Amino acid sequence: MKKTLFFSALIVQSFSWGQVSADAIQKALETKKQMESQSLFQNVVFDNVGPTVMSGRVVDVDVNPENPIEFYVGYASGGLWYTNNNGMSFSPVMDSAPTQNVGDIAIDWKRGTIWVGTGEVNSSRSSYAGIGILKSEDKGKTWQNMGLLDSHHISRILINPSNADEVVVGVVGHLYSKNEERGIFKTTNGGKTWNKTLYIDDETGIIDVVVSPKNFNVQYAASWSKDRKAWDFIGSGATSGIYKSEDAGLTWKLFTTAESGFPVGEGVGRIGLAVYDDATVYAVLDNQFKRPLESKKSNSLPIAFSVPGDEFLKIPNKSLNSILKNYGLTEKFRAENIKHWIQNGYLQPNEAAKVVLEAINSLAEKEVIGAEVYKSSNGGKNWTKTHPGFIDDFFYSYGYYFSVISVDPNDVNKIYLSGVPIIKSNDGGITFTSISEDNVHADHHVVWVNPNKSGHLINGNDGGLNISYDDGAHWFKGNSHGVSQFYAVNVDEQEPYNIYGGMQDNGVWVGPSNYKFSSEWYQTGKYPYENLIGGDGMQIQIDKRNPNIVFTGFQFGNYYRIDRANNKRDYISPVQKKGEKPFRYNWQTPILLSSHNQEILYMGSNFLHRSMNQGQTWTAISPDLTQGAKEGNVAFGTIAAISESPLQFGLLYTGSDDGLVHVSKDGGATWNIISGNLPQNRWISRVVASAHKKERVYVTLNGYRNDDFTTYVYMSDDFGQTWINIATNLPTSPVNVLVEDNVNEDVLYLGTDNGVYVSLNKGSLWNDFSNGIPNVAVHDLVIQKKAKDLVVGTHGRSIYKVNLEPVQQLNEKVLAENLHVFEIKKIKKSKEWGNNWSSWAKAAEPKAEIWFYSDSDAEVVIQVENSLKEVVFSQKIKAVKGLNNLAYDLSIAKSKADNWKKKDKKLKLEESKNGKYYLPISINKISIQKGKENVFTNLEIIESK
Secondary structure, rough: OOOHHHHHHHHHHHHHOOOHHHOOOOOOHHHHHHHHHHHOOOOOOOOOOOOOOOOOOOOEEEOOOOOOOOOOEEEEOOOEEEEOOOOOEEOOOOOOOOOOEEEEEEEEEEOOOOEEEOOOOOOOOOOOOOOOOOEEEOOOOEEOOOOOOOOOEEEEEEEEEOOOEEEEEEEOOOOOOOOOOEEEEEEEOOOOOOOOEEEOOOOOEEEEEEEEEOOOEEEEEEEEEEEEEOOEEEOOOOEEEEEEEEOOOOOOEEOOOOOOOOOOOOOOEEEEEEOOOOOOEEEEEEEEOOOOHHHOOOOOHHHHHHOHHHHHHOOOOHHHHHHHHHHOOOOOHHHHHHHHHHHOOOHHHHHHHHHHHHHHHHHHOOOOOEEEEEEEEEOOOOOOOOOOOOOOOOOOOOHOOOOEEEEOOOOOOOOOEEOOOEEEEOOOOOEEEEEEOOOOOOOEEEEEEOOOOOOOOOEEOOOEEEEOOOOOOOOEEOOOOOOOOOEEEEEOOOOOOEEEEEOOOOOEEEOOOOOOOOHHHEEEEEEEEEEOOOOOOOOOOOOOOOOOOOEEEEOOOOOEEEEOOEEEEEEOOOOOOOOOOHHHHHHHHOEEEOOOOOOEEEEEEEEEEEEOOOOOEEOOOOOOOOOOOOOOOOOOOEEEEEEEEEOOOOOOOEEEEEOEEEEEOOOOOOEOOOOOOOOOOOEEEOOOOOOOOOOOEEEEEEEEHHHOOEEEEEEEOOOOOOOOOOOOOOOOEEEEEEOOOOOOOEEEEEEEEEEEEEEEEOOOOOEEEOOOOOOOEEEEEEEOOOOOEEEEEEOOOOOEEEOHHHHHHHOHHOOOOEEEEEOOEEEEEEOOOOOOOEEEEEEEEOOOOOOOOOEOEEEEEEEOOOOOOOEEEEEEEEEEEEEEEEEEEEEEEEHHHHHHHHHHHOOOOOOOOOOOOOOOOOEEEEEEOOOEEEEEEEEEEEEOO
């Protein structure tokens, strides 16, 4: 063991930390596919437990021009979905593909060929990289990778309607680093080979490509220069502009020159394009040039801040938040936290007013022009801004996330802009009105306009899909499938237990663990999942003594103590003292209720804070546990992970977003850095104190924000003094979460940006553990100990769960056996078996899961013997190496039932309405035979009380 520790430490120290090549990513995908086919857990199937009512981010739609009720929808990290009933139901198309990360889709409706450009282009915190261009010629059953492996993020795919093998593709390129596979690429042989026809530089990609509706030769492309880091995002640059091709994308010329009328220079941000005909083209620009200072500078706040404290606290939160939103402060200030300052004596209303006023004027100095619309009527040679003044309250501070424009193919003056709301213009962009009506989520990314029916719109946004037939006056949702993007999940101690989850841009939700998708809630009026709070939903802690007490919140450390029973919500986040620098909070701020005392709550900023009364008061129990503040416009230098040992109160660990891991063995009195021999300057995604050995701790690191996809997983058995690399055979993919099994200390579960894995030997070897889950980013894992369920929070396909009981029993002894059958819990007999309340309803059927382990692929015979030692059920199945199961419905043949009744006159064994006979109250024996070997267990049916 000492040799292994020493050798592993050398590996850690000599490891080269940097970007991973496209070839390495491709090899990782092949490795994962191989692991899936060889996993010991091929027969362990995960169930999706919703929710569906609140969806995930839509990035594109493609509609059959001959039949608009048939279309495909692409989700940022939830794959591709198909409907042929106008969105009433959807089926997944990319579940067999190696990724669920979508940038753009294009359908050749004549051939039925599907093209997917992988890697979302919206440049958000969770815009996952892709693996190039995927193509399917059998409606998604199989997929081919057609190249551009290092593109990472693909914005547009254009198919020549006259020649389906001629395709033009826009590539944004890497999100966090420089690369050369960006620009415009063209194929004339269906993707077998590609020619780069437009390349600007290794920091400038193509964010949009559009084509004249009746002339494939006329194309426009929008270039975008940006620089995203974990701590800073510059969303504009001098190389951003509009190019035109008049030879179907073979050659390109820059049309936005200083003389063209379109802005040029460092302030030119993301551009979206829409073509009406060969001469007419619209562009929406995220203009990052500064506004005149006087346009937003203020010397006073609304009268709301001048009233006494008691009166201020009575102002409705909605009214106060509207004031803050008008000044662009909603990300930093909310009514709840300002009231918290005043209520707890941190500030008086007039002092709070000064803080907010300072923030307003600070923003004013940085206030950018924002959304602008330009039009060219001479094929892009000259451009004119369509509207006077500014389009306010539309992009806010994140125009990089939008800049999409659509034009009605039958009305040159009718355009639609996608932003925080959707807005439309009927006069060519001179004036705009909002069409973000009821039932429509904020943050919009696509508006499809029916070329054969004006006013028929399909809209994709952060909350899913909406459809309108009256030009946006009314909308209905097309959310019937689980594509929510979860950051965090947790469970309570109820029976059945509830699942809690924080979603990207969709708040925090709670719902029953036994959820199954059904549209019945339209009839009852109550969806099984319930919303707890808005914003970007973050981490959740539940008081084990009282499940009505929930701690959760939204981005950048805005957390609340929610009393669900009394409909009460208290803002609890720590606030710096007067004169001190503000605390730095991570986008997903970690919180933790102590397992030793549910009154003790921990929360991380750049300090670790501890409350002894569930957030009413706080004490910082650490120095700054990061590398310090970093200049930029994104919060950084923050604690990203917290863990407390279940075995020792006061044994605490923290991990920061800038790569530091600290330990305190005395409740925060002293702290030591233990990350010196770990990869440096990588986001600490998890630090996990073992529940089985006090000295043991696990750490995972994530290089996603460096375009580094290396799999970083480490274990220490000496409080972090030395580390063992336990990534071993894991495919290359950033790691988000690690969970230690609570029953079997050798078992670990891991979530990466491409799936779930399990190890039976503390990381010496890993198995794929994702049957039922497509290749999607897994952000969080949690075990419900009583139910023995693993709950999986994915960032794109909602929540899954699986029962762990057979997995937890795979100890060294079982794994050494050739064949092993697991004990089956007693089953209560029910009168409902095989019966139904109506001839139109399905009969209820029982099920016994017969789990067994085989050390090899083999044919096995499973038999059930009754108390008379007669075989009443027999089935031959092909077992695979690993866990196997047979779902037995407890039925027996009529001949077996008749024979049994003849020999036991007291036996109650009657035919059910569905014509089946089910095992009566009895003790039966299950035998599994593999070759000459037999194993046995009991199957007992007991009386229901």
